[in-house]
Amino acid sequence: MAETNSRSQIFAGARVLGYVSTHVPFVSRFIKRRGETLLCTSVGKWFHTYGCDKFRLLSVSGEHPGPITCMSGDSFHVYTASENDIYAWRRGCELKHVYKGHQAPVHKILPFGVHIITIDEDNVLKIFDIKDESEFLDLRFETKHFQITTICHPPTYLNKILLGSKQGQLQLWNIRTSKLVHTFTGWNSRVVVTEPAPAIDVVAIALANGKIILHNIRYDQIVMEFVHDWGTVTSLSFRMDGAPIMVTGSVKGNLVMWDLEEKKVMSQIQSAHYSSVAGLQCLSSEPLMVTNSQDNSLKMWIFDMPDGGARLLKKREGHSLPPNLVRYCEPTGENILAAGKDSSLHILNTVTETFNKSMGRATKNKKASKKKKKHQVDNHMLPAITQLSSCMQRDKQWDSIASLHENKYLASTWSYNNICMGKHILKPPEVEKGVIATCLTVTHCGNFVIIGYSNGQVHKFNMQSGIYRGHYGKQNTGAHKGALRGVETDLCNQRVITAGADDKLKFWHFKDAAAPYHVLRLEESVNMTKCHRDSGLLALANEDFTITLVDIDTMNIVRRFEGHVGKINDIDFDCQSRWLVSTSMDCTICTWDIPSGQLVDIFSVEQPCTSLSMSPTGDFLASTHVGELGVFLWANKLLYDKVFLRPVDRNAIDVPRLKLPSTAAEKPDIEDIGVIDLNEEVEYKSPEQISEELLTLSGQPTSRWLNLLNLDIVKRRNKPKTSLTVSKSAPFFLPTIPSLELEFDLEKDKLNSEKKLLMSESLSTLTPFAKKLNACENYTEYKECLEKLKTLSPSSIEAEVTSMAPDVGGTIDVMKQFLKMIDVLLKSNRDFELAQSYLSLFLKMHTKTISENAELRETLESVEQSATEAWSKLQSHLLYNICVVKALKDM
Structure with missing residues (x-):
């Protein structure tokens, strides 16, 4: 019978970095006691709360049973919908109420005084009492005639809500009497947004055909009409600081400012987001606007441009597409470099979210990209980053990071110190058509970067100036007969090791690049390499799913690890080179003990791990996964717990399946909230005496x-030199x-x-x-x-x-x-x-x-x-x- 194990012996899920926003519109709430507006954004099964003053993360909610489908809020609660239930939260993390009754996922929520109005995908409208969680009203609409798409409450309209439909009609309902007050004929196009205007009786209505109509619902008349030419409107808001401006966001990520007095476009921001603008809200009594998008970003804009437009003031953003590379870049182990398919490079801090930075997107011509006008598309953008290497020895003087891009022969440099892309594009003097760069490494001194190509050539460049410094092997034939699979250097810049598709591992002198001084024939083709310079160990991930360990000092194979059943995606050493951590497409992460040559830990995850990196201090393992926008941290349990490692036979045990770390600590499931006491916890009081066998002090000063x-000695010492005089009539006191x-x-x-x-x-x-x-x-x-x-x-x-x-x-x-x-x-x-x-x-x-x-x-x-x-x-x-x-x- 197979042995079962419910957890990993070494790693435990810690948290995830890099999540900011999803496609769900954010919620803004002004907290009078704080004097600050709080912003709540969905990040899947959780939501984050940010403060507008410093744009920093304040709290993380508990985990929902499924992804959050919609959000809303009032001055007391934040309301979230997940699957068929609605949840009310206080202070961004305390669950207070759960509202059940819907038979389909909820997609609209509207707080309405002491009630909340919810609409599900079955076209059912329900009203719940906020305090006692009871159902107040249930209205069912026929999908063929009126399928609800929007809901809003016009100010000064007591007990009334305005519903928009897919058919283009609008209905005004009195929820207290449950009666239909009026039906608006509509414009035969899907209503996508309804937003009350600052003017009484006027509501802004955005249609799927691109029209924006300001309609007087009291007299059922059109006040003014606009045509939106930048895609379907997804969000709409009015400036609340006295300026007659309407702002709209579109599916293309554009923002348009409309002058309501002149009835024309005043200004626009092209590509404000890389994806559709999910939420847009102008803050009350301030020239500020906040937007969020599915591109995993939350941005604040300020209206201070000469033409009345807005500029970016603050932002919090992560990868808009799943990252596929993660590397620790500092000896302190606090910062991580993460590169994604969106061509961007991010710095993620493992201590505080405030220090997360975006280094921008890779471009072939940095100056031309800066001069690009707002309405122009940047044609200089480079594709996704596929390889990454860094050295921080000379980070203050010049660029310290080099990267390769998908199906490109050139390499780009980045400045970690300046948090931006560098000024050098590295490419060899003569390049054949179809040749691409396959691997690279930055030397330990930070002066050079060595790049291998698909035609078997290996070239060397200077990081400071970007000047080409020569090649390895012959000019025509190159270093290998096949594509380069890996290139590494040692700690003292004396040797260069290259691995090619010709199943050869070649050792070169760093300066003498004419011919290798040793060639090691390999039994299997190499897929990728990883070198631990301090110990002189080189790990080769082979195409037959095995890992070979080579000692670069003796130039011999010292270990061979077998166990993966899928393509190996990434490998890395720990800080002391005792462990080798590997991951493959079989969704497992394995830890190999190098001295004993045994597998000591294995666990599987929900999504295959695409990249991993061990912290220089050994406290965390960082990983990225297929389809996930975040970087996940796994804590090393050996730092705080007694763990006795023993060899693991993969075929004799059931591989434990671990859940990916979340943005907060593990909490009980929301489904079990019925058995959790939501009242305030009783303050713990220490007993007067822990044990009668122990001696207890009084605690008196x-x-x-x-x-x-x-x-007597104290009194003599404190005796006054002169006698005290007593007043004739002393006042009465208790x-x-x-x-x-x-x-x-x-x-x-x-x-x-x-x-x-x-x-x-x-x-x-x-x-x-x-x-x-x-x-x-x-x-x-x-x-x-x-x-x-x-x-x-x-x-x-x-x-x-x-x-x-x-x-x-x-x-x-x-x-x-x-x-x-x-x-x-x-x-x-x-x-x-x-x-x-x-x-x-x-x-x-x-x-x-x-x-x-x-x-x-x-x-x-x-x-x-x-x-x-x-x-x-x-x-x-x-x-x-x-x-x-x-x-x-x-x-």
């Missing part, structure tokens, strides 16, 4: 008990209890009043504390007396203990009761330091009286026995800890 034996908090001693007045009423009590010379102590019989009563002592100042405690003697108004019984209180306190193992301090003060004050009285001596013997047991227990624990610490130091 040392000024209350440490100097009780030396109060007596207070000496403590850290201001509290009035109300018991004093109560006792004074009792003294006036009870003449027998007035003859007593005992203090109120002594009377209370004299009446104690059990632990609870003794504890109350102790709590009273804790509130007194050191001088008051000394006065109370001194007044217990018979010669100053006390009694022997009170002294016995005080000793019993100390005895009970020592046996309970609580307030250990107070018991020792109070006992020392009592013995100092009443030594003579105790020696003359037999009853006090008998009581004191019991106290002595309890104190001895407590001290011996404390001494044994201290000595044991000292011995353990000393033994650890001597190891």
